[in-house]
Amino acid sequence: MTKEFQAYIKKVSARIPDEDIPSLFKWAQSRDLKKGEVLLREGEVCREFYLVEKGYLRTWYNKDGDPINLNFTFEGDFTTNLKSLNGRLPSDLTIEAGEDSRMWVFNLDLRREKYESNPEIVLFYRRLAVHVLLASEEHSNLFKLYTPAERYRYIEQNNPRLLQRISLSQIASYLGVTRETLSRIRGKRQ
Amino acid sequence: MTKEFQAYIKKVSARIPDEDIPSLFKWAQSRDLKKGEVLLREGEVCREFYLVEKGYLRTWYNKDGDPINLNFTFEGDFTTNLKSLNGRLPSDLTIEAGEDSRMWVFNLDLRREKYESNPEIVLFYRRLAVHVLLASEEHSNLFKLYTPAERYRYIEQNNPRLLQRISLSQIASYLGVTRETLSRIRGKRQ
DNA sequence: CAAAGATTGTGACTTTTGTCTCAGGTTGGT
DNA sequence: ACCAACCTGAGACAAAAGTCACAATCTTTG
Numbered sequence: 001m002t003k004e005f006q007a008y009i010k011k012v013s014a015r016i017p018d019e020d021i022p023s024l025f026k027w028a029q030s031r032d033l034k035k036g037e038v039l040l041r042e043g044e045v046c047r048e049f050y051l052v053e054k055g056y057l058r059t060w061y062n063k064d065g066d067p068i069n070l071n072f073t074f075e076g077d078f079t080t081n082l083k084s085l086n087g088r089l090p091s092d093l094t095i096e097a098g099e100d101s102r103m104w105v106f107n108l109d110l111r112r113e114k115y116e117s118n119p120e121i122v123l124f125y126r127r128l129a130v131h132v133l134l135a136s137e138e139h140s141n142l143f144k145l146y147t148p149a150e151r152y153r154y155i156e157q158n159n160p161r162l163l164q165r166i167s168l169s170q171i172a173s174y175l176g177v178t179r180e181t182l183s184r185i186r187g188k189r190q
Numbered sequence: 191m192t193k194e195f196q197a198y199i200k201k202v203s204a205r206i207p208d209e210d211i212p213s214l215f216k217w218a219q220s221r222d223l224k225k226g227e228v229l230l231r232e233g234e235v236c237r238e239f240y241l242v243e244k245g246y247l248r249t250w251y252n253k254d255g256d257p258i259n260l261n262f263t264f265e266g267d268f269t270t271n272l273k274s275l276n277g278r279l280p281s282d283l284t285i286e287a288g289e290d291s292r293m294w295v296f297n298l299d300l301r302r303e304k305y306e307s308n309p310e311i312v313l314f315y316r317r318l319a320v321h322v323l324l325a326s327e328e329h330s331n332l333f334k335l336y337t338p339a340e341r342y343r344y345i346e347q348n349n350p351r352l353l354q355r356i357s358l359s360q361i362a363s364y365l366g367v368t369r370e371t372l373s374r375i376r377g378k379r380q
Numbered sequence: 381c382a383a384a385g386a387t388t389g390t391g392a393c394t395t396t397t398g399t400c401t402c403a404g405g406t407t408g409g410t
Numbered sequence: 411a412c413c414a415a416c417c418t419g420a421g422a423c424a425a426a427a428g429t430c431a432c433a434a435t436c437t438t439t440g
Contacts, residue, residue, distance in 0.1 A: 063335055070334060083324055126316045133323035134273055140330030144260060144366060145253055148427080168388065176334060181427055183389055338397080358418065371397055373419055 008051060008076045013127040020120045027121070028104045033097035040095040046084035048105050049128060052077055055101025056165065060173075061093045069174040071136065072098065072162055082129055098166070148177045149185045198241060198266045203317040210310045217311070218294045223287035230285040236274035238295050239318060242267055245291025246355065250363075251283045259364040261326065262288065262352055272319055288356070338367045339375045 009021050033039070033055070040046050042062060050057060052073050059071035059079060070093060073079040084091040085108065108125065142151045152175060155162055163171065172182040199211050223229070223245070230236050232252060240247060242263050249261035249269060260283060263269040274281040275298065298315065332341045342365060345352055353361065362372040 061335060068335060082320070083327065086320055086324065126320075129320050130272070130276055130316075130323065133320065133327065134276065136327065137273065137323065137330070140327070140333065143330065143333035145251060145258060167386095169386095178428060179388075180390085180429080184427090187389075357416090359416090368398055369418080370399080370420085374397090377419075 004076070008078075009124075011076070012078065012131045013124060016120065016124055016127075020124075024106070024121060024124060025104065028106045031103045031105050033101045033103065035097055035099050035101075038094060038096045039103070040081060040084075040091055040093075042092060042094050043090045044084075045088055046081040046091050048085075048107050049078055049080045049125070049132075050095070051104040051106065052079075053102040053104055056098045057095055057101070057103075058098040058170070059093055059095045067173065068176075069170055071139065072166060072174070074161060074165075077135075078128060078132055080132055082133055086129070143176060148175060148181060149188075151175045152182065152185050194266070198268075199314075201266065202268065202321045203314060206310065206314055206317075210314075214296070214311060214314060215294065218296045221293045221295050223291045223293065225287055225289050225291075228284060228286045229293070230271060230274075230281055230283075232282060232284050233280045234274075235278055236271040236281050238275075238297050239268050239270045239315070239322075240285070241294040241296065242269075243292040243294060245287055245289045247285055247291070247293075248288040248360070249283055249285045257363065258366075259360055261329065262356060262364065264351060264355075267325075268318060268322055270322055272323055276319070288360075333366060338365060338371060341365045342372065342375050 005025065006018065006021055009016060009024065028051070030053070039050060039057065040048075050073070052075050054075060056075070057071075057073040057079055058069060059073070059081075060067040060069045062068075071079060079095065081091045081093055081095065083089060106125075142154060146154060155171075155175070162174075166174070168182055168186075169179045172179040175182060177185075195215065196208065196211055199206060199214065218241070220243070229240060229247065230238075240263070242265050244265060246265070247261075247263040247269055248259060249263070249271075250257040250259045252258075261269060269285065271281045271283060271285065273279060296315075332344060336344060345361075345365070352364075356364070358372055358376075359369045362369040365372060367375075
C-alpha cells in the first residue's frame, strides 16, 4: 500500500478514512495487459471497476464498423461502463489497453464477504460510480458547448498528457472530427 | 400517495419496497411554478432533486449570453445538477419551468432526522444520483456518436413527446444546431 | 540498415452547417 | 379584434467540416 494508491482513492472520495483504504485493495486484483488486450468486450456485462496503475485504457464505441473513442483513462484514474454495470446490461462499448499496462481490478460482487466485513466498501463503490459519471460528463460538455477547435484548445489546456501520449488519429476520433480537420486545427495554432 | 408516484419511484429503483415509498414523500415538498420561474439559478449551490408532477423543466447553460439547452424533464422524471450537489459547487447551469408546472422537491439534508429514521432514503438518493447521471449520459451520446440529422431521428423515435411539446427553436439548441438547420433536417423528412 | 507499413500534412473539391434576411403564421394579452 | 412578440420556413451566400488523393515523415521489423 503506497502513498500513491492512497492519493488515487482520495481523489474519488476525500472523506474515506486512511485506515479503510487497505481493505479496498484487499479485494482488488492486479492484472497486466499487453497493448490491445481487451478488458471489457462489446456484448459482455461489465462487473468491475478498473484503476490504472501504469499505461492507459481506451474506451470506444463501434459505430457501423468505425471505432469512436469515448474515453482515455491514465495512471491514477478509474473507469468502468456504469450503464452496463448498474443495469446488468450487455455493454455497447469496449475497454482495452492502449499500451502495455497494469490495472487494479475491483470486482463488484457486493453480496459477498466484503459487504458484511466492511460497509465502507459499499459506500466507496457508490461514490466511485458518481465520480466516474461526473468525469464522463465533462467530456460530454465538450461536445454540447464547444466547437471542434474549442474542444482541442480545451484539451490542450486541461489535459495535455492526452495530446502527448495519444496519436492524432485517435484524438480526432475522441474530439468527433476527422484527422484532416484536427490536423488543420493544429496547424492554425491560434 | 397515488399509484403514479409509486411508478415514478420504481423507475429509479425497482428494488425499493412499496412500504418505503410514502416515507420518501413525507420529506418532499410540493411546489407550483409559473412558466419561466427558476428552480436553480446559475451560481447557486444545488441541494435538491426535483420530480416533475405536471409541466416540464428546462435545464440550460449560459454560453457567452446564449442559452444552450441541456435537458428537458417531463412528468414522472427526476432532475438536479449533480455536479453542484455532489461537490457543493456553484451551479454553472439553470433549471426553470418550461410551462406552468408542479414539482416535488426532495431536499438533501441527509444529516437530519430522515437519515436516522430511514436509511432506505439515503440508499434511494444514491441510486437516484446514478439514475439522473445515466439519463444525462444518453443525451451526451447523441453528440458523441451521431450527426445532427441522426440526433433528430433518434429523438423522433425515442422521445417523441419532446418534439410535441417543445418549440423548434428550443429543440435546435438542445440538438446543438441552429433553428434553420433543424428546419431543413425536418423538411427533408428522410 | 533498408523495406514495409503506419501516421501525418496538404491541396482540391463537395457537402454540411451557419449567417443574414424576410415573409407569413401563431399566440397571448389588452 | 388588434397588436406585439415569438415562431417557422425559405433563399442566398459564407464558413466550416468532410472526402479523396497523394506526398512526406516517422516506426517497426526483419
